[in-house]
Amino acid sequence: MTTALVVDDSHFMRTIISDILEDGGVDVVDTAANGKQAVKKVESIDPDVVTMDVEMPEMNGIEAVEAITDRHPTPILMLSALTTEGADATLEAMEKGAVDAFAKPGGTISTELSGHSEELVATVERVAAADPEAGNDVEQTAPTTAPTTDAEYVDHPTLLVGASTGGPNVVESILGALPREADFRVLVVQHMPDQFTSRFAKRLDQTSEYDIKEADDGDRISGGEGLVARGDYHMQVSGYSNGRLRVRLDQSERRHSVRPAIDVTMESAAERVTDPLVAVVLTGMGTDGAEGIRAVKGAGGATFAQDEATSAVFGIPDRAIETGCVDDVLPADRLTEAITDSIRRSS
Structure with missing residues (x-):
């Protein structure tokens, strides 16, 4: 059974997300209210996957992703509010090592998430199967391209x-x-x-x-x-x-x-x-x-x-x-x- 750590500063959202995952067959082994707690719990619990909120006190989701990726690489799914700021932050978190993203319908706190239960569980299971260290290798390895001096290319590729x-x-x-x-x-x-x-x-x-x-x-x-x-x-x-x-x-x-x-x-x-x-x-x-x-x-x-x-x-x-x-x-x-x-x- 897939094990998960649920990270969100809202007790209400932690409960909603945990219930959805548990009902879908995912074992929520613990929860955390901020990024700082999440980093410590990932190291001690070693879950298969982490669901990570973006905006949190003490340490936000982006900082937590970076710390987890550095100390104890673990597949991370970002749960973001449907806002421009949320999308930008989520993409930044993915650059730091998060594997994928899932949008919270209706904003940060919403029971509408329950209407997307199957999709959320499927996404968590998919992310849990990822190799987070492979993703880190991609980020840290500079892309290479052949020298373009004097290169001639076919037309209209x-x-x-x-x-x-x-x-x-x-x-x-x-x-x-x-x-x-x-x-x-x-x-x-x-x-x-x-x-x-x-x-x-x-x-x-x-x-x-x-x-x-x-x-x-x-x-x-x-x-x-x-x-x-x-x-x-x-x-x-x-x-x-x-x-x-x-x-x-x-x-x-x-x-x-x-x-x-x-x-x-x-x-x-x-x-x-x-x-x-x-x-x-x-x-x-x-x-x-x-x-x-x-x-x-x-x-x-x-x-x-x-x-x-x-x-x-x-x-x-x-x-x-x-x-x-x-x-x-x-x-x-x-x-x-x-x-x-x-x-x-x-x-």
Whole structure:
């Protein structure tokens, strides 16, 4: 049975979260009212997973994540209020080592959380299966890319990136090292609560040389631009002409129990994009992305997967590798170089 430590400064929320997890088969071995208590209890109890509030007295969630990651690496799920500040803080916590995030509906204190019981339990179980030290390796290892001096690239390439649990830092690492002169059109599908994708897109925009935004229905992008799939919406490539790519967003049926789905974006790109395609699947649980990789490979594109050693959860890359359609399996810090090498013009 999965063991959990519940951390929240509200006694009411600690009770609600604990009851939900216990009813779902998770053993809540203890609770903590602030980050300082959480750090001590993680070291003494060694739970499988920690649910962590963001705003707390004495030591907040971000500081607690950093301390736990440094002293006693443990999978951590951030529970954040549905606010811009909460989303920013959660992304910062994930940069410090948290594995994933779950949005508290209705704010910091709300019984509405009970209406999302199954989703919360499933997320806790998923995070508990993660390797937090693999995620730390990604954060601490500087991304590398091939020297771009004198590099010549094919015209109008498109990069498709799919990720889930543990993915935000890896996505940021890859795009942060992506040379602007490669002139990719970039589409990112990160399984993430819909309240967080706009902030994630802004973060990628700030840390990369590409102009990146959260996707809107009907958006068009050219070289040097990118879109992040909006939370709770599939992102399909609906048109492609003269190096310009158009997307359509919809809330059609979930695939692999997720929306957005990596497969939806990759399969539609493989069907409509006539110029070079590169697809990469990163850390995460489940099978989403495997059929997308198969489709891209069938369309003549280059395909890559993150290796097990640097993946917080190896499910998504592993399922893609099993298709036999992945060109290379690489650690996170070598993926950007492989991506750019795949679109270099032959001498």
